[in-house]
Amino acid sequence: xxxxxxxxxxxxxxxxxxxxxxxxxxxxxxxxxxxxxxxxxxxxxxxxxxxxxxxxxxxxxxxxxxxxxxxxxxxxxxxxxxxxxxxxxxxxxxxxxxxxxxxxxxxxxxxxxxxxxxxxxxxxxxxxxxxxxxxxxxxxxxxxxxxxxxxxxxxxxxxxxxxxxxxxxxxxxxxxxxxxxxxxxxxxxxxxxxxxxxxxxxxxxxxxxxxxxxxxxxxxxxxxxxxxxxxxxxxxxxxxxxxxxxxxxxxxxxxxxxxxxxxxxxxxxxxxxxxxxxxxxxxxxxxxxxxxxxxxxxxxxxxxxxxxxxxxxxxxxxxxxxxxxxxxxxxxxxxxxxxxxxxxxxxxxxxxxxxxxxxxxxxxxxxxxxxxxxxxxxxxxxxxxxxxxxxxxxxxxxxxxxxxxxxxxxxxxxxxxxxxxxxxxxxxxxxxxxxxxxxxxxxxxxxxxxxxxxxxxxxxxxxxxxxxxxxxxxxxxxxxxxxxxxxxxxxxxxxxxxxxxxxxxxxxxxxxxxxxxxxxxx
Amino acid sequence: xxxxxxxxxxxxxxxxxxxxxxxxxxxxxxxxxxxxxxxxxxxxxxxxxxxxxxxxxxxxxxxxxxxxxxxxxxxxxxxxxxxxxxxxxxxxxxxxxxxxxxxxxxxxxxxxxxxxxxxxxxxxxxxxxxxxxxxxxxxxxxxxxxxxxxxxxxxxxxxxxxxxxxxxxxxxxxxxxxxxxxxxxxxxxxxxxxxxxxxxxxxxxxxxxxxxxxxxxxxxxxxxxxxxxxxxxxxxxxxxxxxxxxxxxxxxxxxxxxxxxxxxxxxxxxxxxxxxxxxxxxxxxxxxxxxxxxxxxxxxxxxxxxxxxxxxxxxxxxxxxxxxxxxxxxxxxxxxxxxxxxxxxxxxxxxxxxxxxxxxxxxxxxxxxxxxxxxxxxxxxxxxxxxxxxxxxxxxxxxxxxxxxxxxxxxxxxxxxxxxxxxxxxxx
Numbered sequence: 050x051x052x053x054x055x056x057x058x059x060x061x062x063x064x065x066x067x068x069x070x071x072x073x074x075x076x077x078x079x080x081x082x083x084x085x086x087x088x089x090x091x092x093x094x095x096x097x098x099x100x101x102x103x104x105x106x107x108x109x110x111x112x113x114x115x116x117x118x119x120x121x122x123x124x125x126x127x128x129x130x131x132x133x134x135x136x137x138x139x140x141x142x143x144x145x146x147x148x149x150x151x152x153x154x155x156x157x158x159x160x161x162x163x164x165x166x167x168x169x170x171x172x173x174x175x176x177x178x179x180x181x182x183x184x185x186x187x188x189x190x191x192x193x194x195x196x197x198x199x200x201x202x203x204x205x206x207x208x209x210x211x212x213x214x215x216x217x218x219x220x221x222x223x224x225x226x227x228x229x230x231x232x233x234x235x236x237x238x239x240x241x242x243x244x245x246x247x248x249x250x251x252x253x254x255x256x257x258x259x260x261x262x263x264x265x266x267x268x269x270x271x272x273x274x275x276x277x278x279x280x281x282x283x284x285x286x287x288x289x290x291x292x293x294x295x296x297x298x299x300x301x302x303x304x305x306x307x308x309x310x311x312x313x314x315x316x317x318x319x320x321x322x323x324x325x326x327x328x329x330x331x332x333x334x335x336x337x338x339x340x341x342x343x344x345x346x347x348x349x350x351x352x353x354x355x356x357x358x359x360x361x362x363x364x365x366x367x368x369x370x371x372x373x374x375x376x377x378x379x380x381x382x383x384x385x386x387x388x389x390x391x392x393x394x395x396x397x398x399x400x401x402x403x404x405x406x407x408x409x410x411x412x413x414x415x416x417x418x419x420x421x422x423x424x425x426x427x428x429x430x431x432x433x434x435x436x437x438x439x440x441x442x443x444x445x446x447x448x449x450x451x452x453x454x455x456x457x458x459x460x461x462x463x464x465x466x467x468x469x470x471x472x473x474x475x476x477x478x479x480x481x482x483x484x485x486x487x488x489x490x491x492x493x494x495x496x497x498x499x500x501x502x503x504x505x506x507x508x509x510x511x512x513x514x515x516x517x518x519x520x521x522x523x524x525x526x527x528x529x530x531x532x533x534x535x536x537x538x539x540x541x542x543x544x545x546x547x548x549x550x551x552x553x554x555x556x557x558x559x560x561x562x563x564x565x566x567x568x569x570x571x
Numbered sequence: 572x573x574x575x576x577x578x579x580x581x582x583x584x585x586x587x588x589x590x591x592x593x594x595x596x597x598x599x600x601x602x603x604x605x606x607x608x609x610x611x612x613x614x615x616x617x618x619x620x621x622x623x624x625x626x627x628x629x630x631x632x633x634x635x636x637x638x639x640x641x642x643x644x645x646x647x648x649x650x651x652x653x654x655x656x657x658x659x660x661x662x663x664x665x666x667x668x669x670x671x672x673x674x675x676x677x678x679x680x681x682x683x684x685x686x687x688x689x690x691x692x693x694x695x696x697x698x699x700x701x702x703x704x705x706x707x708x709x710x711x712x713x714x715x716x717x718x719x720x721x722x723x724x725x726x727x728x729x730x731x732x733x734x735x736x737x738x739x740x741x742x743x744x745x746x747x748x749x750x751x752x753x754x755x756x757x758x759x760x761x762x763x764x765x766x767x768x769x770x771x772x773x774x775x776x777x778x779x780x781x782x783x784x785x786x787x788x789x790x791x792x793x794x795x796x797x798x799x800x801x802x803x804x805x806x807x808x809x810x811x812x813x814x815x816x817x818x819x820x821x822x823x824x825x826x827x828x829x830x831x832x833x834x835x836x837x838x839x840x841x842x843x844x845x846x847x848x849x850x851x852x853x854x855x856x857x858x859x860x861x862x863x864x865x866x867x868x869x870x871x872x873x874x875x876x877x878x879x880x881x882x883x884x885x886x887x888x889x890x891x892x893x894x895x896x897x898x899x900x901x902x903x904x905x906x907x908x909x910x911x912x913x914x915x916x917x918x919x920x921x922x923x924x925x926x927x928x929x930x931x932x933x934x935x936x937x938x939x940x941x942x943x944x945x946x947x948x949x950x951x952x953x954x955x956x957x958x959x960x961x962x963x964x965x966x967x968x969x970x971x972x973x974x975x976x977x978x979x980x981x982x983x984x985x986x987x988x989x990x991x992x993x994x995x996x997x998x999x
Binding site: 055089095109111114125145177441 | 650
């Protein structure tokens with residue numbers, strides 16, 4: 050048993066639902082107890098979809114468990130097929146159905162239905178949402194295409210040159226309940242089009258069964274969301290010889306690298322490195338003097354592997370932040386995240402334990418948190434500014450306006466949304482200078498439009514969590530500490546205490562604080 | 572009884588009882604709800620409540636792993652460990668609810684025993700109780716029935732003559748009802764659930780119980796077993812229902828009817844004027860209620876009798892005929908009351924009858940709106956202060972608002988196509 054206050058991912062069948070609901074003509078019969086239909090709300094409320102997800106739940110109840118639950122499954126499969134007439138059927142179980150083992154996939158396969166049936170085996174007690182989505186997409190692609198696979202791999206990504214047409218790529222990975230997939234697809238499509246590259250199939254988002262059959266017609270697969278599509282891309286490479294991209298175009302540098310990778314794979318001349326500076330506003334906004342105060346801001350990053358890695362690079366190379374914490378809940382991405390963290394001189398946090406993430410966040414004492422919806426809870430508790438960069442998300446992160454993360458426009462969106470929670474430069478200076486104001490008090494951020502700040506909470510939290518028995522702050526030391534601007538106060542307190550311990554002092558007064566300051570800046 | 576009682580089975584589109592945590596955690600902020608279940612359960616609650624940002628979460632899930640299922644880990648030991656871990660982090664918790672789920676019920680994990688054992692260990696500090704919120708056994712609001720049932724054995728015994736209101740009420744509504752009962756002449760009024768989980772009301776032969784909510788079948792039975800008298804009355808929705816509800820208590824306390832009328836008549840008159848603008852919108856409109864909370868019958872009664880709506884079909888997930896007798900008697904002859912659900916067939920009936928307003932869950936609301944059918948999403952009714960004579964206007968407003976909104980925005984957002992096509996700047 051694991052105590053879970055917040056879970057980063059849903060169960061794997063929610064991942065399967067994401068694939069079914071993202072596509073057209075695919076129906077999903079899910080053996081699940083009454084109540085599991087809550088998942089429909091993720092699509093109708095969070096994604097604000099105007100149609101029900103294509104999911105038929107068996108919704109068994111306690112009284113059904115005494116009877117023939119297998120017959121119940123077959124009845125629902127029959128009804129679903131008759132009513133919705135899908136082009137392909139997914140059949141699977143939720144966590145409770147997994148316990149009663151009716152084998153719904155095998156049952157459906159034996160019903161003589163005239164359509165491809167994909168039996169989903171998603172172990173709900175060991176795997177999670179993204180794995181479920183990746184597995185479902187993989188199984189679906191594989192069962193629809195395995196008969197088409199050539200006996201000998203002879204795919205040439207440069208074949209478009211001889212055929213006298215524009216190169217054509219598939220975009221794989223975007224799905225409903227993914228982070229900003231809707232606008233990322235448009236942005237990447239626009240980006241590729243500007244370079245004379247056509248987009249063949251986008252899958253699973255918006256794809257039909259016929260579209261899946263067209264996947265092998267592309268010169269190259271673009272893997273936009275490795276969490277969802279890497280296994281499918283790898284299979285398409287193994288079975289059809291189609292290579293796939295490994296750079297995710299989030300951020301100026303990454304978008305450029307992505308373009309270079311795509312051009313090289315397709316046998317084209319890579320674009321100028323200046324393109325980002327011309328096409329995106331992030332480079333100039335970040336270089337302009339207003340952004341100087343962003344230098345060295347301490348940032349804690351957590352999310353799925355793809356978005357965490359992208360954020361770390363943007364923070365370090367494009368915004369001039371100092372990354373003081375980096376982690377992911379995507380175990381499949383642990384290795385690259387560890388490598389990225391190591392390159393920044395920190396240790397990666399690989400965990401799906403919300404409490405561990407909160408503890409790491411408190412220990413790192415950042416000035417900005419870039420995380421998921423869950424990190425907003427911890428950041429509130431610790432009184433830290435926070436922006437959401439990854440799923441899990443809530444309804445406010447499926448906005449009406451165009452808001453990609455990828456490509457040149459994505460970088461613009463990122464600049465605005467990551468800088469917004471920070472205190473504006475002038476206010477930061479004035480609060481450092483004058484601490485007795487009746488309106489602009491410690492921790493106040495007037496550009497966010499509410500009165501009273503949150504920094505005070507952070508201070509008391511950190512104080513309680515780090516003060517040990519043998520260390521005592523004198524009144525004079527505390528008073529001096531109070532003069533440090535609230536957003537770095539946690540860090541200064543920790544440094545001073547560490548310094549005091551290392552030099553064998555057990556009392557911390559104002560002089561100790563200045564000693565520590567000099568020690569750490571030296 | 573002249574209504575047309577029907578039953579239907581098939582796929583259901585309802586919440587499980589775990590969802591009740593979403594409002595119970597606010598009613599009793601010193602309680603913690605620990606679901607013992609799967610990642611699905613955790614995901615459900617956080618999807619429902621996670622849009623609020625919590626500095627201190629008041630619910631969580633002990634997620635079963637493969638080790639627990641394989642019997643490699645002793646589930647009871649694991650539960651103890653998790654509970655201790657939780658209480659260490661949150662020492663201010665006074666009541667811990669262990670909430671059963673589908674997975675824990677199917678593997679027959681004995682949460683009652685766990686609660687008993689933890690209770691012994693933590694006596695004087697935290698009280699530990701258990702109930703089931705599983706989908707296989709409970710639908711939505713039935714979770715509250717479970718939670719309150721679990722508290723009944725903890726209520727202290729008392730012989731005091733008192734009125735006990737049972738079922739979650741909004742704070743302001745609770746205060747108002749207590750005030751009004753006082754003016755009628757009933758001075759000792761308490762509530763279950765209380766605002767603090769440790770301040771449980773007493774119970775005994777002197778206690779008269781008024782149910783504020785229609786979904787408290789088990790709780791009512793257990794309160795009867797403790798010697799209380801549970802009244803049967805229409806539920807306090809709308810001016811008429813609320814008045815009858817208060818009268819039932821007054822009668823039980825043998826209060827002079829004139830005294831009651833003196834207090835309530837002016838309120839009813841005022842409620843009618845508050846209702847008037849909404850009645851103008853709702854009168855003659857046809858409404859279809861899908862099953863969700865068991866509030867459907869009293870709502871249908873209110874909307875038909877006080878707002879002039881026409882009832883196409885009244886769905887309910889479960890019908891307790893005894894407790895609902897008075898509500899059923901107030902529905903018009905021949906009303907279709909559907910217990911249970913086959914959601915696809917029910918939607919076919921919705922489409923065939925084209926009602927003016929459909930009360931349904933959020934899984935169906937936006938899709939129906941997109942089909943051009945106005946909806947009122949039903950969960951809002953358990954999150955809104957709707958009880959009592961003074962709230963009749965607000966209750967009606969919940970139903971008139973979606974219709975009014977349509978009138979407000981439809982024309983501008985769907986302009987008539989009389990304008991020539993080539994003047995359209997977007998498509999030019």
